[in-house]
Amino acid sequence: MSTATTTESKELAPVSAESLAALLVSEQRPPRPSAWSASMTFGWRAVLKIKHVPEQLFDVTAFPIMMVLMYTYLFGGALAGSPEEYIQFLLPGILVMSVVMITMYTGVSVNTDIEKGVFDRFRSLPIWRPSTMVGYLLGDALRYTIASVVMLTVGIILGYRPDGGVAGVLAGIALLVAFSFAFSWIWTMFGLMLRTEKSVMGVSMMVIFPLTFLSNVFVDPKTMPGWLQAFVNNSPITHLASAVRGLMGGDWPADEVAWSLGWAALFVLVFGPVTMRLYNRK
Amino acid sequence: MSTQMSGLAIETAGLVKTFGETRAVDGVDLSVPAGTVYGVLGPNGAGKTTTVKMLATLLRPDGGEAHVFGHDIVREADEVRGRVSLTGQYASVDEDLTGTENLVLLGRLLGHHKKAARERAAQLLEAFGLSDAAAKQVKHYSGGMRRRIDIAASILNTPDLLFLDEPTTGLDPRSRNQVWDIVRAVVAQGTTVLLTTQYLDEADQLASRIAVIDRGKVIAEGTKGELKSSVGAGSVHLRLRDPDQRDLAAELLRRALDAQVQPEPDPVALTARLGTAAGEDSAAEQSARALGELARAGITVDNFSLGQPSLDEVFLALTGHDTHDTAQPSEDPKDEVAA
Numbered sequence: 001m002s003t004a005t006t007t008e009s010k011e012l013a014p015v016s017a018e019s020l021a022a023l024l025v026s027e028q029r030p031p032r033p034s035a036w037s038a039s040m041t042f043g044w045r046a047v048l049k050i051k052h053v054p055e056q057l058f059d060v061t062a063f064p065i066m067m068v069l070m071y072t073y074l075f076g077g078a079l080a081g082s083p084e085e086y087i088q089f090l091l092p093g094i095l096v097m098s099v100v101m102i103t104m105y106t107g108v109s110v111n112t113d114i115e116k117g118v119f120d121r122f123r124s125l126p127i128w129r130p131s132t133m134v135g136y137l138l139g140d141a142l143r144y145t146i147a148s149v150v151m152l153t154v155g156i157i158l159g160y161r162p163d164g165g166v167a168g169v170l171a172g173i174a175l176l177v178a179f180s181f182a183f184s185w186i187w188t189m190f191g192l193m194l195r196t197e198k199s200v201m202g203v204s205m206m207v208i209f210p211l212t213f214l215s216n217v218f219v220d221p222k223t224m225p226g227w228l229q230a231f232v233n234n235s236p237i238t239h240l241a242s243a244v245r246g247l248m249g250g251d252w253p254a255d256e257v258a259w260s261l262g263w264a265a266l267f268v269l270v271f272g273p274v275t276m277r278l279y280n281r282k
Numbered sequence: 283m284s285t286q287m288s289g290l291a292i293e294t295a296g297l298v299k300t301f302g303e304t305r306a307v308d309g310v311d312l313s314v315p316a317g318t319v320y321g322v323l324g325p326n327g328a329g330k331t332t333t334v335k336m337l338a339t340l341l342r343p344d345g346g347e348a349h350v351f352g353h354d355i356v357r358e359a360d361e362v363r364g365r366v367s368l369t370g371q372y373a374s375v376d377e378d379l380t381g382t383e384n385l386v387l388l389g390r391l392l393g394h395h396k397k398a399a400r401e402r403a404a405q406l407l408e409a410f411g412l413s414d415a416a417a418k419q420v421k422h423y424s425g426g427m428r429r430r431i432d433i434a435a436s437i438l439n440t441p442d443l444l445f446l447d448e449p450t451t452g453l454d455p456r457s458r459n460q461v462w463d464i465v466r467a468v469v470a471q472g473t474t475v476l477l478t479t480q481y482l483d484e485a486d487q488l489a490s491r492i493a494v495i496d497r498g499k500v501i502a503e504g505t506k507g508e509l510k511s512s513v514g515a516g517s518v519h520l521r522l523r524d525p526d527q528r529d530l531a532a533e534l535l536r537r538a539l540d541a542q543v544q545p546e547p548d549p550v551a552l553t554a555r556l557g558t559a560a561g562e563d564s565a566a567e568q569s570a571r572a573l574g575e576l577a578r579a580g581i582t583v584d585n586f587s588l589g590q591p592s593l594d595e596v597f598l599a600l601t602g603h604d605t606h607d608t609a610q611p612s613e614d615p616k617d618e619v620a621a
Contacts, residue, residue, distance in 0.1 A: 017463065020409040030392065030394050
C-alpha cells in the first residue's frame with residue numbers, strides 16, 4: 001500500500017476547497033429511508049458485487065449442474081430402472097437440496113465482510129438495523145433463483161417433464177427461494193458468531209449434510225428404519241421437497257406447502273433476533 | 283438538554299470498556315466543545331479507537347456514560363447515529379465497489395433519492411479530485427485516494443460531529459497535508475471534529491484542545507499551549523567536534539537554558555530538553571543564546587538541530603515512561619476478544 005501511495009498521489013488531482021465548502025453547506029437532510037428501501041439498497045450492493053466478481057456465480061451454476069448429472073446417472077438405473085424415469089422424481093428434490101446447500105455461502109460472506117471497515121460504517125448509520133442482513137439475503141435470493149433456473153434447464157434437457165406446467169414450476173421455485181431466504185438466517189447467525197471463515201464452513205457442513213441427505217430427496221423414506229423415518233418425515237427439507245415436487249407435478253399439496261412456510265417462519269423468528277443481537281453487540 | 287445549552291458536542295463521564303482482563307478504556311472524561319477540532323493523542327493501544335467506537339455507538343460501554351449533543355449513546359443510539367459520521371483508520375468503504383457506487387450506496391442509505399444520490403456522489407468525487415477514479419474499484423485506489431473517498435463518504439450528509447480515527451496514519455507527507463486541508467474545510471462549515479492521532483504535530487496543526495490518553499486514561503487535557511508548556515518547547519540536539527568538551531558543554535547548556543541535558547550514546551552528541559522556566563523566549567531564541575554561550579567558551583559545534591517535542595517526549599514528560607512500554611496487546615477490540 002505504501003508504495004502505491006507514493007507513486008499515485010503525485011498525479012492525484014488537488015482537493016478543491018471551494019467546491020468542498022459549497023457541498024458542506026448544510027442542506028436539509030433527507031428523511032431516513034424506509035426499512036424496505038434500506039434493505040433493497042443493500043440488496044443492490046450484493047448485486048453490484050456479483051457484477052464485479054461474476055466468478056462467484058460458479059457455485060450457483062456449475063455446482064447445481066454437477067449435482068443433477070451426478071445423481072441422475074449414479075442412482076437412476078438402480079432406483080427407478082433408468083435415469084429418464086428417475087429424474088421425474090429426483091429433479092425437484094435435488095433442486096431443493098442444492099439450493100439449500102448454497103445458502104451456507106451467506107454465512108461465509110457475512111463473516112468475511114464484518115472483518116472490513118465498511119461494516120462499522122453501516123452499523124453507524126441511522127437505518128433500520130436488520131436491513132444490512134436482509135440485503136445480503138435479498139442478493140442471495142437472486143442467486144438461488146439463478147441456481148433453480150439453471151437446474152431446471154438441465155433437467156428438462158435430460159428429459160424432466162413437469163406436469164404442473166409453467167405455473168407449477170414457478171410456484172415451486174418461489175416456495176424454494178422463500179424458504180431458503182428464511183433458512184439463511186441460521187448462516188447469518190453463524191457468520192457473526194464464529195471467528196473465522198473456515199469455522200463457518202465447517203459448522204455449515206455439519207448442519208447441511210445430514211439435514212439434506214436425511215430426507216426424501218433421493219428415495220422414498222418407507223424403506224428406512226423406523227427411527228430414521230421419524231426424523232426424515234419431520235425434517236423441514238422433506239416437507240419442502242414434497243411441496244416443491246407436488247407443485248411442479250401439478251398437485252396442490254396444501255399441507256406440505258403450509259409445513260414448509262411454517263418452518264420458514266420459525267427459522268426467521270428464532271434466528272433473526274439472534275442474528276440481530278449478535279450484530280448489535282459485534 | 284443541558285449539555286446542548288452549554289455547547290458541548292461530546293460529554294463523557296467515567297467511560298469504561300473492558301475486553302477480558304484488559305481495561306481498554308478506563309474511566310475517560312471528555313468535554314468537547316461544539317464547532318471545534320478536539321484532538322485525542324496517544325500511542326497505539328491507548329484506547330483511542332475503543333473510545334471513538336463507543337461514541338459512534340459501535341461498542342457498548344461497560345461503565346460510565348456519554349452524551350453526544352445531549353443524547354445518551356446507549357439509550358438514544360439512533361439519535362446519535364443521525365448526527366455523527368465515522369472515518370476509521372481503515373478504509374471504511376466497500377473495496378469491491380467503485381468510488382461512485384460506494385457514494386451512491388451511502389447516499390441511498392442516508393435517504394437520498396436515486397437521482398439526488400448520483401448527483402451528490404459526482405459532486406463529492408469532483409471536489410475530492412477523484413473524478414478520474416470514479417469508475418474504478420476502491421481496492422485499486424492508493425492510500426491517499428482511499429482516505430479521500432472515506433472522508434467523502436463521511437460527509438455525504440454534512441454531519442454535526444465527525445470522528446476521524448487516525449486519518450493520516452500510513453500516508454506520505456503530501457497526502458497527509460491534503461487530508462489536513464480537507465479537515466480544515468469541514469470544520470470551517472461548523473462541523474465538530476474528534477480527531478485521534480499518534481502524531482503531536484497533527485494535533486498541533488488541527489486541534490484547539492487536546493486530551494492525551496494512555497492506558498485507557500486521560501493523563502493530560504487542555505489547549506495546545508497548556509499542553510506544550512507542560513512538556514517544554516522541544517529539544518536541542520548537538521554534535522561537538524571534541525568529545526572531551528562534552529561535559530563542559532552540558533554544564534553550560536544547563537545553566538543557559540535551565541534545561542535537562544542528556545548525553546547520547548555517541549560520545550560527541552548530547553540533547554537538551556528545553557524547559558519552560560526560561561521565560562517567554564521561543565525555542566529558537568533559547569537555542570541561539572545557548573550556541574552563543576558555547577562559542578564564547580570555545581566549544582566547536584559540528585551539527586545542531588532543534589526538534590519539536592515528539593510524542594515520546596510528551597509521554598516522558600507526562601508519565602515518566604515512553605510510548606513503547608505502554609503498548610497493550612492491540613487496539614482492535616476483535617483481536618482483544620480473540621486473545
